[in-house]
Amino acid sequence: MLDTQNPIPLYYQLKTIIEEQIASGELKPGAKVTSENKLCEQYQISRTTARQAITELVNKGRLVRTQGRGTYVAHLPADRPLYRLTGFSADMKKQGYHPSSKILEFRVIIPTADIAKILQISPSEAVILIKRLRYIDDQVMGLESTFLPFKSFSNLTREDLEKNSLYEVLIRKFDTIPTRTAINFEAIKCNRELCDTLQTTPEIPILHITDITYDQNDRLFEYSLTFYRGDKYTFHVEINKHQNENLLFVRKTDNNKEKNQVISIPNV
Numbered sequence: 001m002l003d004t005q006n007p008i009p010l011y012y013q014l015k016t017i018i019e020e021q022i023a024s025g026e027l028k029p030g031a032k033v034t035s036e037n038k039l040c041e042q043y044q045i046s047r048t049t050a051r052q053a054i055t056e057l058v059n060k061g062r063l064v065r066t067q068g069r070g071t072y073v074a075h076l077p078a079d080r081p082l083y084r085l086t087g088f089s090a091d092m093k094k095q096g097y098h099p100s101s102k103i104l105e106f107r108v109i110i111p112t113a114d115i116a117k118i119l120q121i122s123p124s125e126a127v128i129l130i131k132r133l134r135y136i137d138d139q140v141m142g143l144e145s146t147f148l149p150f151k152s153f154s155n156l157t158r159e160d161l162e163k164n165s166l167y168e169v170l171i172r173k174f175d176t177i178p179t180r181t182a183i184n185f186e187a188i189k190c191n192r193e194l195c196d197t198l199q200t201t202p203e204i205p206i207l208h209i210t211d212i213t214y215d216q217n218d219r220l221f222e223y224s225l226t227f228y229r230g231d232k233y234t235f236h237v238e239i240n241k242h243q244n245e246n247l248l249f250v251r252k253t254d255n256n257k258e259k260n261q262v263i264s265i266p267n268v
Contacts, residue, residue, distance in 0.1 A: 014053040033071045105131035126150035142228035183211040205230035
């Protein structure tokens, strides 16, 4: 129960109790939280006190209100570390999530001139396009389009990339070890088509990420474009001033907007 003799405000006491329930696992991500009316009955408090506690937790991102359905424990954003070069599946498994992918396109195409230039191939050379929806615990996290030179990975189209990690397949069957990557980040607004695909709304920010990846022989072999839900996915980087493995810097674009570019050369 709440301590009415305690100088700590009642709403703050209630907020702390709910946070402790989330931290202990009593309230798991996705679980519905007791309604404000029932909280009032349970703790003998006013509706204003219950609402303030819930609102503060919503503002902190610990709870999510759903119109007409109630309030739920938020799923904390998945995190991608940028100090090591691993694939989406491997990163998520390390954090205890259950990653999965849905293949939207997996075919051989002639690339646009821009994509051919990035991959450093002739505009007439074919590439493999892999477009996948990325999931964590059955929740859509992002939309990823990957391009690889067909002549280097012609047998890749035989692989089941919904069940297997692309990077694991490249390492095991193509002697291609992802070793260095350059990543660009940009925050964008979500258009209607992308919102529908990512099962989100225009109010949610989207992380637009492009990266090019090199193998153990410093050969550029992959270019990818990814759109991640900003409320579901975060990135972090660790920088050691005594090492050159990880570099983080900000550059100015022509229109004077800032973009972060990370170059990471971790051990695989």
